[in-house]
Amino acid sequence: MSLSTDLDQLARQRMRRARAAGALLAVLVGASLFMLLRERPQPSAGSATSSPSSSAPGAPATPTPESGYVPPARWTTLPEARDRIGRDYPVGWPHTPQGAAAAASAMFASVWDLDVTRATGAVDVYFAVGDRAASRRDAAASTAWLREQLALPRDGAPPPGATVAVQPIGVQWRVVDADNVYVSVAMRADMIAGTAAPLETLTVASTGHLRWQTGVRGGDWVALRTPAARMPRPAFAEPGTAAFNHARWRAIRPGG
Template sequence: MALNLQEQATRRMRRLVIALVAVVVILGALVVGLVAGSGSSKPDPKGPGAHRAPSSAEPSPTESASDEDSGYVAPQKWVKLPDGKKREKGFPVQFPHTGEGAVSMLVSSSRNSFSWDAKQVEANIRTYMVSSYTERMASAAGQAAQGVREHTGMPGSGPLPKGAKLTAWPIGVQWVEKDADHVSAFVLTRLTTVPGAGKKAKTELISLPSAATWEKGDWRIEPTPPNETQTAPEPGDLGSNQFNRSGWIAIQEGDRR
C-alpha cells in the first residue's frame, strides 16, 4: 500500500514537472528540480558562489526544514537585481545586457509561472519566451496551470475553493555567464498555498534550473536541450544553514516586483 502511494506521488510529481517545463516556470531545462524543503542531495563540493557550475541528480521531494530548529542564519551573499526599464502588460521588460539582467528576468518570470490561471501563464510565456518557442509553449499554458492546480491540491478544473491562494516568492539565485548573450541560472522560489478559507498554508521550496539568451534587445527564456538537463542545488529557506551551504545568493527585498 505504501509503495503504491509512493508511486502515485511520483507520477503526480512527474506530471507537474512535465507541465511546468513544457510551458514556462523558468524553462531552463526539460527536467525541473522540484524539491520541497531542505532536500537530501549533497551540496556541490566546489562550494557556493554566483558562478557555481551546475550539478546533476534526480529531483526528489523532501520534507521542509524548520528555521526554528537552529535559529536564524544570515545569508552570506546578497544581490540587488536591476529593474527592467519598461513594463508590458504588467511584466517588467528591457533588462540590462548583463548576467544580473538575465537573472532579473528569470526571477520576474518565476513569480508568474506558478499560477492556477492559464491566462497569466500564457501572458508570462509571451513576455519572456524566446520567439522560436513562444507559440508551442503558449498552447500548453492550460496544461501548466492544471499541473500547478493538481500539485497544490486544487481541483484540476472548475472553480477553486473559497479563500484559496497561491504565492510564488523567489528568494535566492545562482548563475553562470557562459558568454555575453547566454546565462545559465538556478532560481529558488518559496511556493505557498492556502487550500481555502480557514485552512493551514503549505509552503514548499522549489529549485529550478533555467537559461536565458539575449534576443532582439532583451533577455528571453530558452529551454535547455535534453542532453544538457541540470538539477538545481539543494533548496534551503532564507535564514537557514542550508541556504548558505547550497550556495544560494539572497535577493534583496527591493527587487520584489
C-alpha cells in the same frame, strides 16, 4: 529549461499546511528572506552545483549560539524592470548577469499560476518565439497540477481568493557569454485554495537559460528550453543555514 522538470521536483515534496490567519505574501522580486518547507528536497547523486560568476568566497559565517542562524555569505541586488506588459508581467532588464537573474525570477513567478491564461500568457512574454508552443503546454500542465494540489477543478476560473504567490529568495548564475546566462532561482510557492482556506507551501530551486535578444522590447532577456542536463541544478537551501552558503546561493537584498 522545461517546466515539467520542476513539476517532477515539486511532486516529490509533501505539502505543508500553515493554518494561520492572514493574507498571502505578495510576489516581490528582491523581497526579504523566508522559511523553507519542513521537508527539504535533497540533491540527487548526479546533481551539480554551479559557482556564480565573479563570486569571491565570502567571509566565514558563524551561527549565533541562540538561534543557529548562519548569515548569508553572498548577497546581490536585483534591478527593477523598466516596463510592464499589462498588470502581470514586468519586462525590460539590464544587459547584465543581475538583469538576467531578475528576468528569470519574474518569469518563474509568472508562469506558476492557477489561471491557465495568465500562465500561458507569461510564456508568450518571457520565452523565445521558437520555444513557446512546448512551454505553453508545460505551463498548462503546471497550472493543472497546482490546482490538483489544492483540490480545485482542473478547468474553469479559480474560486475567489485562490492564489499562488512565488517569491524568489536566492539566486546564482553561470555566465556562458555576454548574451547567455544560466540562472538558478531558489523559490517558495505559497498557495491558497480560496478565502479562509489554509496556506499550502512548496519550495523548489529551478534553473533557466536566459539569452539576450536585441530585437525583443528594444533589448531584453528571454528564456530558452535548454536541456536540464546542460545546466547547473543546485539544490534548494534555506537562507540562514550553512547549506545555503555551501550551495553558493546569493541572498537577495531588497531595494533593486
